Amino acid sequence: MTKIIRVPVKEAEIVRLRIIEDGKLDPERKIKVIDADERFLEIPVTDDIEGFETYQQEDALFYNKWRSLKEILNGSIKENELEMLPSGWQILGEIIVVTIDPAIEHLKLRVAEALLQMYPYCNTVVRDLGISGQFRLPEREILIGNSTETINKENGCFFKLDVTKVMFSKGNLHEKALMSRIGKHETIVDMFAGIGYFTIPMAVHAKPARIIAIEINPQSYAYLRENITLNHVENIVEAKNGDCAELTPEGIADRVIMGYVGTTHHYLEQGIKALKESGGILHYHETTPESLIFSRPISRIEHAASEIGRHVEIMDCRKIKKYSPGIWHVVVDARIS
Known part of the structure; x- marks a missing residue:
C-alpha cells in the first residue's frame, strides 16, 4: 500500500512531526511536492491520519531499492x-x-x-x-x-553528539517543536538541558531574551557548549555545569523547563522557586503509571507549590510516548502565581 495525505506546504512541518510522533510516517518513501492551485506536499503514511483524506500515491519515490x-x-x-x-x-x-x-x-x-x-x-x-x-x-x-561522533540536524537545528556517550531521543519531536514556538523575549531556565534538546530549538526559533541551561553530566555539558556555538546562540544561552538543585536561580524566570524523567519531582521546589514572584509557566515532565497518568504529576506540582505558598493553574497535559509497559512519559504545563 502506498498511502499518502496532502498537506499545504505552510502546514507540512507540524503535520509531519505529529505523524512521526504517532509512528505513522512511512520511512521508505520520500515526501513529494505537487503543484496545484496551492503548493502541497504528499506525505507518505502507513495508516489513516485524523483530519486528512487518505489517497493512494502514484509514482512513489523510494529512498532506495531495498524496502526492508x-x-x-x-x-x-x-x-x-x-x-x-x-x-x-x-x-x-x-x-x-x-x-x-x-x-x-x-x-x-x-x-x-x-x-x-x-x-x-x-x-x-x-x-x-x-x-x-x-x-x-x-x-x-x-x-x-x-x-561514533556525528552532527544530527533536526527542525533547523544542529546537535553534535557521540552516540556512545550521550542519549538523543527522536521520540519527542512534537514536544521539541512546540517548545521552539514559545518564549519570545522571555527569561527561561532549562533545568535538565542535556546537549540542548529544548534549549537549542527555543534559542534558534523562539528568540527568548535569555536561557539558563543547566546540565550535570560533564559529557552532555561539553556537547551543550558546542551546540550553542554550532547554532550561533551564544548571545542567548548561558550554560552551567552542575546539579540543578544547587544551580537553579530563584525568582528570575518567565518559564521553566523540567525535561528529565525519573526523579524530576524531587526538583519541583527549585523549579517553582525559579519563576518570578509575579508568576510564570512550568513545563514538568514525568514518567507515570497509566492509572495515574495525569493525576500524579498534577498532585505533585500542586503539593510542591502549596509548600512554598504558590498557586497552580493547570494549562495543559500531554502524552509524549509509552516509556515502558504500563508507563507513560507525560508533560504538564502549569501556570504558577
Whole structure:
C-alpha cells in the first residue's frame, strides 16, 4: 500500500512531526511536492491520519531499492529469524542506532551490513543495549564503523553528539517543536538541558531574551557548549555545569523547563522557586503509571507549590510516548502565581 495525505506546504512541518510522533510516517518513501492551485506536499503514511483524506500515491519515490531488512535477508536466514529482525532504528547524522534481539545475536553483523545497504550515506552502525545510571548513559556496541561522533540536524537545528556517550531521543519531536514556538523575549531556565534538546530549538526559533541551561553530566555539558556555538546562540544561552538543585536561580524566570524523567519531582521546589514572584509557566515532565497518568504529576506540582505558598493553574497535559509497559512519559504545563 502506498498511502499518502496532502498537506499545504505552510502546514507540512507540524503535520509531519505529529505523524512521526504517532509512528505513522512511512520511512521508505520520500515526501513529494505537487503543484496545484496551492503548493502541497504528499506525505507518505502507513495508516489513516485524523483530519486528512487518505489517497493512494502514484509514482512513489523510494529512498532506495531495498524496502526492508526482511527483503534483503530473505532466503539467507531462517524464517523464524526473519520475524525477529528489528522493525525500526534511529538515524543520527551518518550513524544508525539499532536494537537487536539477543536471540539473533549471531546475525548482528549481517543486520548491520544490510542497514548500510539501505542507507548508503551512513558509515557506522551501533547496537543499542539500553541506558544506565543517574546520567542515563547509553550502553552501545559498535558493529560497523569507527566514528561514533556525528552532527544530527533536526527542525533547523544542529546537535553534535557521540552516540556512545550521550542519549538523543527522536521520540519527542512534537514536544521539541512546540517548545521552539514559545518564549519570545522571555527569561527561561532549562533545568535538565542535556546537549540542548529544548534549549537549542527555543534559542534558534523562539528568540527568548535569555536561557539558563543547566546540565550535570560533564559529557552532555561539553556537547551543550558546542551546540550553542554550532547554532550561533551564544548571545542567548548561558550554560552551567552542575546539579540543578544547587544551580537553579530563584525568582528570575518567565518559564521553566523540567525535561528529565525519573526523579524530576524531587526538583519541583527549585523549579517553582525559579519563576518570578509575579508568576510564570512550568513545563514538568514525568514518567507515570497509566492509572495515574495525569493525576500524579498534577498532585505533585500542586503539593510542591502549596509548600512554598504558590498557586497552580493547570494549562495543559500531554502524552509524549509509552516509556515502558504500563508507563507513560507525560508533560504538564502549569501556570504558577
